[in-house]
Amino acid sequence: MKFSKSALLGVLMLGVAMPAMAQQRTLTINSDASDPAPKAAIDALIADFEAANPDVNVVLNLFDHEGYKTAIRNFLTADSPDIANWYAGNRMAPFVNSGQFMDVSDVWAENGLNESLGSAASSMTIDGKQWGVPYTYYQWGIYYNKDVYRAAGVEVPKTWDEFVANCQQFQAAGIDCLTTGSKALWPTAGIFDYLDLRTNGYEFHQQLTSGDIPWTDDRVKAVFAEWAKVLPYTTANHAALDWQDAAALLVQGKAANYVIGNFAVATFKDGGMTDDTLGFMPFPEITPGLPRAEEAPTDTMHIPAGAKNVADAKAFLAFIASAEEQTKMNETLGQLPINKDSTVGDDPFLQAGFDLLSTADGGIAQFFDRDASPEMAKVGMEGFQEFMVKPDRVDAILERLEKTRARSAR
């Protein structure tokens, strides 16, 4: 009697425990998608994943975008989630090198990602292994005010020389040819990256940002010489402006061109610009015949080394790599999918970006602060800003950058 009772209890417990255990496989995701569009995108993604895997319960921890950059260092070492988002390129190197991210080459191999995510494969690879899955990127380029071009009677330039020639005409009309807001430093890096990619090409740019070429090299000086040509026509107070303030100058017709990422389109349109007044062009050619490289910062998802539910985390990575999910997500984000079988929304700027990036035969750079080491990024972007204010100090600035490069290469 007693025996059968406990046996019954055991069976009961098993019966209760089994489905509960099956249902209670949780997948924890830490993400900085706290802005409205990214949050909607990740919520939809999670809903789809849970629908496809009813036995997995996804727990999403949202962080503020800036705070996340600090928080990730704490939670990776202290209390790992199963998935964390981050950025491609050198920006993930500290976590890869210190063993905080898991090698996910098997996810790439099993799902044929080397082919479908081919355009971002190199930026996800360190030591021949892949360390995460990219899910979105966006192009950089020159956004311009079509009304200003019309009023000044200027054609959209194809080459850098034409661009510089236009600047003189804009100046005569009292308009800043090129605008930027360098208060936060990073917008300057977009200009530098493109000037270097167009002057010296992708290979050189990668070697420079990874610290293999000295900053005092003549080819680097050539980049700054090109830059100096447009400085007299660049918004004077850029060092006091945030990027949004400079966007306002373009909207108001006080500036003609702005080297910025596609995320700025929303700001331009909030300011009243439409597809009829806002134009997009690739950064013009400087050295003729160079394979065209572009700049497209990539956002990624990773499995921390301390993840508890690795099996489901890998399934999740495979899921966000799929063409359908990337199409859906990027429609909400207003950005570009990486999977080559995905489709892009009919927004003209996204279409232009998709064409631009899919035909970039030179290569795709991440962004200065993701390609270069963090230390080099900070000193470099400060140098760019100083150069934009005091172009005659170029030699001293390059010496300083070289000192930092030499030390961090040590």
Next chain:
Amino acid sequence: MVPSTAKHTLTPRKRRSRQSLAPWLFLAPGFAMFLVYVIIPVFQSMWVSFFEWDGLSPKIWIGLGNYVELFDDEAFYTSLKNNVIWLALYMLAVPAGLMIALFLNQTVRGIRIYKSLFFFPFVISQVVVGLIFSWFYAPDFGLFYKLIEWITGSQVAILADENLVTYGIIIAGLWPQIAYCMILYLTGLNAVAPDQIEAARLDGAKGMKMLWYVVLPQLRPATFIALVVTVIGALRSFDLVSIMTSGGPYGSSRVLSYYMYEQALSEYGYRMGYGAAIAVVLFAIMMIFISGFIWKMWRDEKGAR
């Protein structure tokens, strides 16, 4: 009532040991906090400053490497120079606070309202002060920018000019600091003995002489505290730099505390060892002033006894 009888039977020696124990017991919580949150971290920072460490990977011992690099670092000297400017100009808060306090130390209708208006900037957060002044200086719409444009016809973006930016931030910092010194002096003025003023007046002392020989000596404790808080305020000037410029343009408004934060904890930082080395230098500078203040207080205590 057994315990009370027991108390009465305490030997004098026991009572004395109890009396000498009591202050330490009362000090213990504060001392423990001070040890855990101040003394130990000071030595930990010194220890970390001998390593190269990104906060994640294992620490690498590099001896004095960080200090060698620091003394060859332009950004360090810029920060140091700015710290000196901060210290020098921040001192203006003491006489300015005194002047306002003297001015407000009268009994007219509604003086309390005027006092609180002058005290207002000290009550609002440094972050808000920083924002107000950034807008004040902002190109295209800032009040100060417009004013300068109207007077001189030229455009000056204070926070984007490497030569002006530090002064622009210090002025923002002086606003609440003057209010602080003013309050210290207002309280001090309450304690000025009216009979001495009366006596001095009978002797024909007036104006500056009265201030210098009669009022100021009685305000010495207030002056001392005002100096201490101003020196410390100048050396740890971090919030305003962070809010108004983030150290920019191209690092020309950095101060040591901000540079330390940038190197150790900011987005492109995580050079813990280098940040710690900067912290140690800042600590050494602060130590000069702190020892001076402690020495003075110790001397006064001894004199009072």
